[in-house]
Amino acid sequence: MTTAADRPGARERLVGAFQSSDLSIDERTRGDADYLIALGLAGQSNPRVSGSLLRITIDGRQADYKAARKGTVELTKRLNAERNWRLSGPSCQAVGELALAHHIFPVCPACDGRKFQLVPGTPHLSATPCQPCGGTGERRIQRKHHNHIRDVIEMLSQIDGSTVGTVKRLANGASIGAIKGKRK
Numbered sequence: 001m002t003t004a005a006d007r008p009g010a011r012e013r014l015v016g017a018f019q020s021s022d023l024s025i026d027e028r029t030r031g032d033a034d035y036l037i038a039l040g041l042a043g044q045s046n047p048r049v050s051g052s053l054l055r056i057t058i059d060g061r062q063a064d065y066k067a068a069r070k071g072t073v074e075l076t077k078r079l080n081a082e083r084n085w086r087l088s089g090p091s092c093q094a095v096g097e098l099a100l101a102h103h104i105f106p107v108c109p110a111c112d113g114r115k116f117q118l119v120p121g122t123p124h125l126s127a128t129p130c131q132p133c134g135g136t137g138e139r140r141i142q143r144k145h146h147n148h149i150r151d152v153i154e155m156l157s158q159i160d161g162s163t164v165g166t167v168k169r170l171a172n173g174a175s176i177g178a179i180k181g182k183r184k
């Protein structure tokens, strides 16, 4: 088995695959088509969200953001029905958009994740915790619809994680068939 170190990272590999014109499938080597298939497999339960989510975290294209936003709002509506949240259409929209924004920019915008306030007029950190994030360095989830937004964020990281995981398994030599079998 080849080690992961001498292969490009899953995300880098995916970026390449998205831009590839060679989508032939070769039994002996992993081609770009395989990575797109992996992405398709990983995204089966949430096909609209997963591909666009990955691309946003990779290079932040506007069109991908729109696709991810649409997918995340749809995901929110599905959760709303499945978990009996009783949110209105506009609330689902808001919860989905806030969750996506949080997923893409998880770091506190006030302290940039540094957790402490700067000493005024200097680039140095003080001992005073950042107020907006309470010293966690993470963007706070707003109070209204807090639990729903948190649930959607959790779902988004799972989708992102499973897509990257599938691609990693392929990069490490797993066959498409093995991955398909695992998903049953």
Ligand SMILES: [Zn+2]
Pocket (backbone or CB within 6 Å): 108, 109, 110, 111, 112, 113, 114, 115, 116, 130, 131, 132, 133, 134, 135, 136, 137, 138
């Ligand atoms: Zn902060």
